[in-house]
Amino acid sequence: MLQKKNMIITVTLNPAMDKTLAIDNFTLGIVNRVSNLRYDIGGKGINVSKVLKNFNVNSTCTGFLGGILEKTFIEELNSRGIDTRFIHIKENSRTNTKIVDTTKKVYTDINEAGPEISENELKMFLDEFGNMCNKDDIVVLAGGVSPSVPKDIYAQLTKIAKEKGAFVILDADGELLKEGIKEKPDVIKPNNHELVRLLNLESDSEKELIKAAKLLQSKGIANILISLGEKGALFITGENIYHSKGVKVDVKSTVGAGDSMVAGLVYSKLNNYEPSEALKFAASCGTAAVTLEGTKACTLEQVQEMFRKIEVEIKEED
Numbered sequence: 001m002l003q004k005k006n007m008i009i010t011v012t013l014n015p016a017m018d019k020t021l022a023i024d025n026f027t028l029g030i031v032n033r034v035s036n037l038r039y040d041i042g043g044k045g046i047n048v049s050k051v052l053k054n055f056n057v058n059s060t061c062t063g064f065l066g067g068i069l070e071k072t073f074i075e076e077l078n079s080r081g082i083d084t085r086f087i088h089i090k091e092n093s094r095t096n097t098k099i100v101d102t103t104k105k106v107y108t109d110i111n112e113a114g115p116e117i118s119e120n121e122l123k124m125f126l127d128e129f130g131n132m133c134n135k136d137d138i139v140v141l142a143g144g145v146s147p148s149v150p151k152d153i154y155a156q157l158t159k160i161a162k163e164k165g166a167f168v169i170l171d172a173d174g175e176l177l178k179e180g181i182k183e184k185p186d187v188i189k190p191n192n193h194e195l196v197r198l199l200n201l202e203s204d205s206e207k208e209l210i211k212a213a214k215l216l217q218s219k220g221i222a223n224i225l226i227s228l229g230e231k232g233a234l235f236i237t238g239e240n241i242y243h244s245k246g247v248k249v250d251v252k253s254t255v256g257a258g259d260s261m262v263a264g265l266v267y268s269k270l271n272n273y274e275p276s277e278a279l280k281f282a283a284s285c286g287t288a289a290v291t292l293e294g295t296k297a298c299t300l301e302q303v304q305e306m307f308r309k310i311e312v313e314i315k316e317e318d
């Protein structure tokens with residue numbers, strides 16, 4: 001069989017249908033009328049695949065899907081030209097409800113925990129994932145998991161992928177990140193808050209964050225991309241410490257900024273960008289994303305426009 005070069009695999013273990021309800025003057029305890037309704041398939045890995053598709057890069061989404069939403073997810077992804085290799089599960093994939101109060105401009109999120117994954121389903125996924133990964137593939141492990149999935153799942157997946165010679169990018173929080181780094185993914189992308197939690201830092205000052213990244217490097221994680229929201233990002237690689245300055249933009253929604261940034265990293269890796277260019281490109285993706293409504297995926301043109309505005313400097317080590 002002909003093996004496609006550089007397959008990109010994005011893992012979404014707890015996909016969610018994002019249901020956004022627009023309600024004028026949302027009020028608790030009464031019947032509220034919905035003035036606008038939209039559904040978007042979501043989950044961090046899936047969002048990364050959507051952005052990559054906009055950059056003309058094909059990827060395969062995997063993870064768990066079940067119940068009435070399963071078909072919708074697969075049809076929607078396939079209609080966008082994104083390949084799918086999800087493990088079918090017995091329980092229902094979740095819906096995350098977002099209530100947008102159009103009058104008060106207040107946003108309320110109601111997120112479900114997600115379906116129970118049986119031991120057998122988990123085993124099937126691990127086998128399938130092992131079969132999917134090949135040398136030089138790029139694997140994106142991103143987002144949370146439902147409570148029944150073990151907290152060391154990203155460590156397990158990183159180990160499997162790296163044994164096959166794939167390149168692993170991990171974007172997770174809490175225990176998932178703490179356990180995941182034990183198998184040394186090639187890149188991690190915590191935001192400042194996630195890194196503070198991971199290493200119990202005293203503050204999220206630039207100095208502390210760089211010190212923390214250096215510590216992680218000494219434990220075998222080669223590249224650490226720390227996103228700082230409106231303050232830009234830090235990229236600590238074997239070569240240097242790079243800083244991309246934040247750009248003032250008209251912010252429409254910060255949802256998905258991190259996922260777009262991860263897609264930017266994948267694109268940079270595919271194009272063999274130097275670290276400073278990779279950071280500039282990834283930060284351009286994140287910044288372009290915040291100028292768009294909801295989880296709308298940024299286009300390459302929007303990213304290129306941002307790319308011209310972002311400055312990257314090299315920081316001297318103390």
Ligand SMILES: Nc1ncnc2c1ncn2[C@@H]1O[C@H](COP(=O)(O)OP(=O)(O)OP(=O)(O)O)[C@@H](O)[C@H]1O
Pocket residue numbers: 190191192226227228229230231232233246247248249251254255256257258259261282283284285286287290
């Ligand atoms: N308000 C903003 N203004 C300008 N750029 C932004 C803003 N928010 C985010 N960005 C850009 O997007 C990148 C990623 O954003 P952020 O640090 O918020 O990621 P995150 O916290 O992982 O987001 P997510 O909620 O998607 O997981 C930043 O490094 C920055 O380049």
Ligand SMILES: [Mg+2]
Pocket residue numbers: 171191258259
């Ligand atoms: Mg994030």
